[in-house]
Amino acid sequence: xxxxxxxxxxxxxxxxxxxxxxxxxxxxxxxxxxxxxxxxxxxxxxxxxxxxxxxxxxxxxxxxxxxxxxxxxxxxxxxxxxxxxxxxxxxxxxxxxxxxxxxxxxxxxxxxxxxxxxxxxxxxxxxxxxxxxxxxxxxxxxxxxxxxxxxxxx
Amino acid sequence: xxxxxxxxxxxxxxxxxxxxxxxxxxxxxxxxxxxxxxxxxxxxxxxxxxxxxxxxxxxxxxxxxxxxxxxxxxxxxxxxxxxxxxxxxxxxxxxxxxxxxxxxxxxxxxxxxxxxxxxxxxxxxxxxxxxxxxxxxxxxxxxxxxxxxxxxxxxxxxxxxxxxxxxxxxxxxxxxxxxxxxxxxxxxxxxxxxxxxxxxxxxxxxxxxxxxxxxxxxxxxxxxxxxxxxxxxxxxxxxxxxxxxxxxxxxxxxxxxxxxxxxxxxxxxxxxxxxxxxxxxxxxxxxxxxxxxxxxxxxxxxxxxxxxxxxxxxxxxxxxxxxxxxxxxxxxxxxxxxxxxxxxxxxxxxxxxxxxxxxxxxxxxxxxxxxxxxxxxxxxxxxxxxxxxxxxxxxxxxxxxxxxxxxxxxxxxxxxxxxxxxxxxxxxxxxxxxxxxxxxxxxxxxxxxxxxxxxxxxxxxxxxxxxxxxxxxxxxxxxxxxxxxxxxxxxxxxxxxxxxxxxxxxxxxxxxxxxxxxxxxxxxxxxxxxxxxxxxxxxxxxxxxxxxxxxxxxxxxxxxxxxxxxxxxxxxxxxxxxxxxxxxxxxxxxxxxxxxxxxxxxxxxxxxxxxxxxxxxxxxxxxxxxxxxxxxxxxxxxxxxxxxxxxxxxxxxxxx
Amino acid sequence: xxxxxxxxxxxxxxxxxxxxxxxxxxxxxxxxxxxxxxxxxxxxxxxxxxxxxxxxxxxxxxxxxxxxxxxxxxxxxxxxxxxxxxxxxxxxxxxxxxxxxxxxxxxxxxxxxxxxxxxxxxxxxxxxxxxxxxxxxxxxxxxxxxxxxxxxxxxxxxxxxxxxxxxxxxxxxxxxxxxxxxxx
Numbered sequence: 001x002x003x004x005x006x007x008x009x010x011x012x013x014x015x016x017x018x019x020x021x022x023x024x025x026x027x028x029x030x031x032x033x034x035x036x037x038x039x040x041x042x043x044x045x046x047x048x049x050x051x052x053x054x055x056x057x058x059x060x061x062x063x064x065x066x067x068x069x070x071x072x073x074x075x076x077x078x079x080x081x082x083x084x085x086x087x088x089x090x091x092x093x094x095x096x097x098x099x100x101x102x103x104x105x106x107x108x109x110x111x112x113x114x115x116x117x118x119x120x121x122x123x124x125x126x127x128x129x130x131x132x133x134x135x136x137x138x139x140x141x142x143x144x145x146x147x148x149x150x151x152x153x154x
Numbered sequence: 155x156x157x158x159x160x161x162x163x164x165x166x167x168x169x170x171x172x173x174x175x176x177x178x179x180x181x182x183x184x185x186x187x188x189x190x191x192x193x194x195x196x197x198x199x200x201x202x203x204x205x206x207x208x209x210x211x212x213x214x215x216x217x218x219x220x221x222x223x224x225x226x227x228x229x230x231x232x233x234x235x236x237x238x239x240x241x242x243x244x245x246x247x248x249x250x251x252x253x254x255x256x257x258x259x260x261x262x263x264x265x266x267x268x269x270x271x272x273x274x275x276x277x278x279x280x281x282x283x284x285x286x287x288x289x290x291x292x293x294x295x296x297x298x299x300x301x302x303x304x305x306x307x308x309x310x311x312x313x314x315x316x317x318x319x320x321x322x323x324x325x326x327x328x329x330x331x332x333x334x335x336x337x338x339x340x341x342x343x344x345x346x347x348x349x350x351x352x353x354x355x356x357x358x359x360x361x362x363x364x365x366x367x368x369x370x371x372x373x374x375x376x377x378x379x380x381x382x383x384x385x386x387x388x389x390x391x392x393x394x395x396x397x398x399x400x401x402x403x404x405x406x407x408x409x410x411x412x413x414x415x416x417x418x419x420x421x422x423x424x425x426x427x428x429x430x431x432x433x434x435x436x437x438x439x440x441x442x443x444x445x446x447x448x449x450x451x452x453x454x455x456x457x458x459x460x461x462x463x464x465x466x467x468x469x470x471x472x473x474x475x476x477x478x479x480x481x482x483x484x485x486x487x488x489x490x491x492x493x494x495x496x497x498x499x500x501x502x503x504x505x506x507x508x509x510x511x512x513x514x515x516x517x518x519x520x521x522x523x524x525x526x527x528x529x530x531x532x533x534x535x536x537x538x539x540x541x542x543x544x545x546x547x548x549x550x551x552x553x554x555x556x557x558x559x560x561x562x563x564x565x566x567x568x569x570x571x572x573x574x575x576x577x578x579x580x581x582x583x584x585x586x587x588x589x590x591x592x593x594x595x596x597x598x599x600x601x602x603x604x605x606x607x608x609x610x611x612x613x614x615x616x617x618x619x620x621x622x623x624x625x626x627x628x629x630x631x632x633x634x635x636x637x638x639x640x641x642x643x644x645x646x647x648x649x650x651x652x653x654x655x656x657x658x659x660x661x662x663x664x665x666x667x668x669x670x671x672x673x674x675x676x677x678x679x680x681x682x683x684x685x686x687x688x689x690x691x692x693x694x695x696x697x698x699x700x701x702x703x704x705x706x707x708x709x710x711x712x713x714x715x716x717x718x719x720x721x722x723x724x725x726x727x728x729x730x731x732x733x734x735x736x737x738x739x740x741x742x743x744x745x746x747x748x749x750x751x752x753x754x755x756x757x758x759x760x761x762x763x764x765x766x767x768x769x770x771x772x773x774x775x776x777x778x779x780x781x782x783x784x785x786x787x788x789x790x791x792x793x794x795x796x797x798x799x800x801x802x803x804x805x806x807x808x809x810x
Numbered sequence: 811x812x813x814x815x816x817x818x819x820x821x822x823x824x825x826x827x828x829x830x831x832x833x834x835x836x837x838x839x840x841x842x843x844x845x846x847x848x849x850x851x852x853x854x855x856x857x858x859x860x861x862x863x864x865x866x867x868x869x870x871x872x873x874x875x876x877x878x879x880x881x882x883x884x885x886x887x888x889x890x891x892x893x894x895x896x897x898x899x900x901x902x903x904x905x906x907x908x909x910x911x912x913x914x915x916x917x918x919x920x921x922x923x924x925x926x927x928x929x930x931x932x933x934x935x936x937x938x939x940x941x942x943x944x945x946x947x948x949x950x951x952x953x954x955x956x957x958x959x960x961x962x963x964x965x966x967x968x969x970x971x972x973x974x975x976x977x978x979x980x981x982x983x984x985x986x987x988x989x990x991x992x993x994x
Contacts, residue, residue: 006498014510025518025547029525032543036536054538061943070679070760079946090677091757091766094738099943105538304889306925309918312884431820438824445831465835473828480821487817524827527834 034105043082047108055084055114056103064098074113077102088116095121157222160210161301164251167203167258168291170196174261174284178277182350190277194265197280200287201262204255211251211300212242221307224248224300230313232705232733240324241314246464247300249327253444254290256328256335257283264339264364271360278346279339286338289471297464313705316732316739322382330375330402334440336368337409341437344430345479348486353426358419361433363793365416369409370789376402377782385742390675390753390770392778395544400523401443404516408436411512413789414505422494422567424502427487428509434483438476439516445472446523497569504562511555518547549606556613556663559656560620564627578623586616593667603671610667617660621653647795655788662781668774677757681764689771691752692716698756698765706732708741711756711765715745722752729756742768751775846962851878851954852944859911859919859933866934870908871960875983875990877907878954879930880942882914883922885950891969892926898975899929904988909933912942912950955982957990964990 036054037047047053055077063076063085072089075098086104096102096119104116174196181189211224215238220226228241228248237244243252261283268276294300317323343361347353379402384392393399412432419429445468496502522539529537564578590612597607628649629637642650678686682697696712708728715722723745730739742755750773757766846852855867871878879895881888899907909930911919914937923930936942945954955964964982966974981993 010498010503010506017510018514021514021518021551024550025521028543028546029522029539032540032546033525033529033537034540036538058943058946061940066760070764071677071766091755091768094740099939306922308883309921427817434820469828469831469835472831476824477821477828480824484818484821524830527830531830531833 036103038079039077039082039084040079042084042108042114049108052105052107052117054103054105055086055116056101057084059096059098059100059102061098077104077114084114085112086114086116088119090119092119093121097121156210156213157219157301157303160207160214161299163203163206163210164254164291164295164301167200167207167254168288168295170199170203171284171287171291174200175281175288176284178284179281182274182277182281185274187273190273193277193280196284197258197261197265200284201255201258204251204258207251207301208242208255211248212239214301215239215241218311220309220311221303221305222300223302223304226304226308226311228311228314230311230705233311233314233319234704236321237314237319237324240318243327243331244314244318247294247298249331250290250294250298251300252328253331253335254287254294256331257287257290257338260335260339261287264342274350275343275346275360278349279342282342282345283338286342286475289475293464293467293471297467313732316706316730317386320382320386322378322386326375326378326382329371329378333368333370333372333375333409334402334405334443336364336371337405337433337437337440339364339368340412340433341479344433345482348430348479348482351486351489353430353487353490355420355423358416358426358429362413362416362420365409365412365433365436366789366793369406369413370786370793372402372406372409373782373786373789376406377779377786380782381779384775385744387740390673390742390755390768390772392669392775395519395522395541397523398447400519401446404519404523405436405439405443407512407516407519408432408439411509411516412436414512415509418502418505422496422502424494424496425506425509427483427490430487430490431483432509432513434476434479435516438472438479439520441468441472441475445469494568496567499565499570499572499575501562501565501567501570504558504565508555508558508562511551511558515547515551515555518551519544522547549603553609553613556617556659559659560616563621563624563652563656578627579620582616582619582623585619586612589615597671607667607671610663614660614663614667617656617663621656625653645795648792651788651790651792651795653788654791655785658781658784658786658788660781661777661784665774665777665779665781669772669778672773673775674771676769678767678769679760679764680767681762686767686769688769690717691722691771693752693754693769695765695767697763698759701728703730706730706739709756709759711743711754711767713743713754715752725752725754727754727756729758746776748776749774846946846954847965849962851956851960851962852941854934854941854944856934856936856941859909859916859935862916862935866932868960870932871956873958875905875958875988876956877905877979878910878945878956879907880910880912880945880947880950880952880954882912882950883918884914887969888951889922889926891951891971892929894970894972894975895929896927904985905983906931908956910941910945910947911935911937912947913937913939953979955979955990958988961990 034052034054035047036056039055039057041047042055047055057077057079060076060078060083063074065074067073071091072087073092074085074087076083076085078084086106087109088104088106100121103120104114105118105120106114106116109115174193178190178193178196181187181192211222213219214222214225215229216235218225218229218231220229224245224247228245229238233241241248243249261280264279264283265276268279340361343357343364347357379399380392383394384390412429412435415425415429415432418425445465494502522544525539526537529535560579560582561575564575590608593608593611597604625638628646629641632641674689676686676688680686680695682695684695686693686695692715694714694716696714698709698711701708701710708730711725711727711729713725713727715725725743725745727743728741730741732739740755740757742753744754745752750771753768753770753772755768757768760766851868851871853868855865858864858866877898895907898905907929909932911933914935916935916937919933919935923933934941939947949967951969953966953970954962955966957963964979966978968974970979982990984991
């Protein structure tokens with residue numbers, strides 16, 4: 001009987017622990033996910049005004065401008081229908097280029113310019129087998145650039 | 155001709171795998187010794203033909219045979235020879251070939267080192283491995299043939315992805331795959347035991363060394379991958395919680411739990427059905443990882459590099475292997491008797507808690523990795539889970555594990571008294587508290603995670619002192635350093651291996667804590683002649699010159715780093731442009747040190763000869779990988795335990 | 811009974827996971843709807859690949875149903891679909907196959923056409939991705955089905971094989987009236 005009670009205690013603790021962990025995990029997830037929107041959705045105001053989200057599309061040709069500080073850039077992202085201007089401070093990923101696909105993560109600024117804290121460039125021009133995925137670092141191989149503040153690890 | 159030979163070898167390997175999966179298994183049921191005996195020869199045959207196929211592909215690479223699609227897509231006549239070799243596994247088809255070959259190698263190793271095992275067990279284990287082999291060979295032959303030809307033959311190859319042209323990444327996939335595939339041995343042992351209905355301590359003893367070897371390889375593979383990401387991706391991060399990384403981390407977590415649970419099953423006969431389940435999980439997660447990486451399920455709209463046909467094949471294969479094995483488990487495991495009893499406070503309990511925490515964290519990583527898919531399936535929109543979430547989960551679970559890590563080695567099997575443990579462990583607690591206070595002094599209170607530095611340092615010291623105490627407790631009736639060496643040389647290898655692996659965890663914690671909170675990363679604009687001051691170091695930018703490599707052109711920056719007027723390092727970061735892809739590639743320059751790394755990478759030219767430059771100061775970053783290497787070393791030492799090998803032998807004889 | 815249920819739990823969880831993964835596989839990431847579908851083709855004027863002094867423009871896409879195929883000699887998947895395009899050019903006289911040679915070198919592209927056949931009525935030469943970007947070209951191969959009025963009906967991302975042709979593209983084409991319409 002005694003052993004049985006202990007077992008029950010163990011199981012109860014286990015279930016409680018897992019339950020609490022799951023609850024915390026899901027709760028934490030809410031504040032850490034970023035939805036994806038296209039420029040059309042952003043212009044149609046479907047994207048949240050005060051939350052971090054991802055904006056993706058093609059970089060419009062000749063839209064890349066560098067501010068005098070040399071580190072801040074602005075460029076336009078389009079889905080061929082609507083265009084949104086993006087501002088980013090930091091070093092752009094290797095694969096970033098005008099006319100190329102890009103995904104940026106950040107929030108909309110008060111001036112209607114999307115302030116990116118992270119820029120990912122993608123470049124699979126020939127829909128080939130995932131050679132980059134192979135290398136283990138898909139998304140980042142494609143050149144994650146990280147705002148300094150976002151790059152903290154535990 | 156030679157590529158066709160390679161293709162033909164694969165077909166032969168498949169044929170052998172088919173026989174290996176069936177004949178010895180049937181033989182083990184109808185007790186035909188000659189049928190069972192086939193298993194060993196067949197395993198060797200599979201290895202032989204897989205190696206021939208590898209050799210044929212290698213030959214195509216070395217002779218620049220661009221009529222082979224795989225070579226044309228992943229090589230170039232200018233590619234340095236060494237990368238022509240590593241390009242073998244640089245992309246999908248070739249890495250599958252490597253998978254299949256390593257699987258065959260593990261099979262051959264089991265066939266060779268199982269002389270002391272009962273024949274039916276060997277036959278079943280090799281049959282299960284044959285089944286896994288069928289899956290991979292079929293997958294390769296049906297959807298991803300590395301020997302496929304192309305006409306007309308391109309004049310030049312498209313070159314290996316520049317990111318992969320690196321010694322770290324040349325070695326990384328084989329290591330990782332050795333780990334993934336190695337878990338297939340533990341898996342096969344578990345299935346064989348479930349089939350035979352004999353889940354006893356002997357089973358745990360047989361699978362233990364195999365599991366440890368696989369775990370060592372996986373550990374090394376992950377360390378290499380993380381190190382590569384740090385210096386090659388150009389922004390100094392070492393772990394991203396990217397689905398592809400998680401795919402390798404989940405089997406590692408399950409494998410770590412398995413290594414510990416096997417110890418309990420072997421020594422105390424407890425947790426039997428749980429250990430079997432973990433063995434199934436470790437390999438299932440390896441397969442799942444392969445699926446996630448190969449099918450492109452998770453990369454969603456942002457990657458086009460997917461092939462639904464391949465994804466479907468792997469998923470069906472996954473369902474057969476995992477679903478089948480879990481069904482077998484549900485059918486046979488209830489018959490397994492409960493193991494030795496233990497009290498609430500005992501080493502069994504501590505290890506059980508360790509297993510629960512590791513499994514919980516595995517589940518969380520799996521959940522976070524699949525969350526985008528869950529959201530999309532539920533129609534809640536397209537999301538990505540940021541790595542802060544993973545970091546939070548890590549910080550929420552791992553400190554408990556680190557705490558247990560200090561308690562476990564000192565706790566007695568079966569039953570222990572809390573009072574005894576407190577008496578033993580108080581110096582560790584005291585040391586940890588001092589370290590925590592010390593850490594707290596240096597922490598700016600306004601920083602968001604102010605408690606993490608005291609916590610991390612405290613736990614590291616806790617683990618360190620607790621293990622010193624464990625050694626002292628072990629040797630308290632002897633004296634002197636001589637006793638320590640004798641113990642190490644004698645029967646204590648598995649104990650000291652454990653100590654070293656656990657100290658690796660402490661070293662890892664120190665590295666992660668310090669680099670995360672004291673690391674400095676800055677993007678600046680610099681003109682030639684400029685100086686930037688960073689953490690007591692002066693970075694002098696001398697300018698950028700052009701430089702030609704074998705298959706690329708580079709803009710090469712020149713930096714001098716000084717401290718108190720003395721030259722510390724000269725750094726030459728590069729911005730490369732490969733001839734074939736014309737894509738720029740950042741090559742960071744790092745001055746590495748035991749206590750800190752200085753890291754410089756070139757951004758882009760911003761006009762007037764100025765460059766955007768990234769300057770990093772990374773204290774203790776090497777400790778992260780050092781910790782991983784110590785864990786692997788610890789595993790290696792446990793393998794050399796003499797007592798343990800003798801036991802395995804006698805156990806084998808007893809059951810024969 | 812209760813204990814054996816416990817042992818079924820892992821299997822149950824896995825079945826849930828497998829269902830999710832099958833669903834995930836069904837979500838074909840290639841089916842990114844192009845915002846251009848249903849709109850007239852973007853205007854362009856480009857030199858032809860065959861003769862740099864001649865030009866082609868969007869006007870050449872009117873009056874007949876066209877397949878606008880974005881390709882390059884460096885793209886292996888394009889070579890894979892080449893055979894299918896050759897077959898179509900022989901059998902499907904109602905449709906003109908129009909090439910957009912993209913981010914390529916003219917000599918390499920011409921060499922490939924010389925060696926493995928030329929399914930295109932004409933090729934626009936776009937080495938700098940000037941026109942590709944207006945068309946929203948992310949990579950090669952991509953194929954646009956353009957109707958006789960010059961309106962884009964369908965966009966195929968990735969190579970066209972016999973299956974994709976039969977299932978995805980062919981249903982759009984009405985051979986009798988030589989027009990495009992939404993398949994039922």
